[in-house]
Amino acid sequence: MKFMTLMLISLVIIAMSSAYPIRANTVGSFGEMAQSCVPTKLLPCLPSITTGGDPSTECCNKLVEQKPCLCGYIQNPAYSMYVTSPNARKVLDFCKVPFPSC
Numbered sequence: 001m002k003f004m005t006l007m008l009i010s011l012v013i014i015a016m017s018s019a020y021p022i023r024a025n026t027v028g029s030f031g032e033m034a035q036s037c038v039p040t041k042l043l044p045c046l047p048s049i050t051t052g053g054d055p056s057t058e059c060c061n062k063l064v065e066q067k068p069c070l071c072g073y074i075q076n077p078a079y080s081m082y083v084t085s086p087n088a089r090k091v092l093d094f095c096k097v098p099f100p101s102c
Contacts (some may be wrong), residue, residue, distance in 0.1 A: 059095065
């Protein structure tokens, strides 16, 4: 069990350190602005996603910050399982971040 958790965490770190950041476009009052989506900013959420525990305040803050990026993460096979897993949905609910409809 510990070995599997270690392997999962290693996989996440490797996948999240990808050289290709995901881009999300948000439209603000001054027109279209591109936001850089960096999956490693969500590392504070990893323990909650892997174990199902309550997320930290830092995790919730990062989720709110990265909310426009969630659809991009879902569409990326390297990250989708971390956003769509049952524990990830619990983290989103706990942090009051709605699950995106992409």
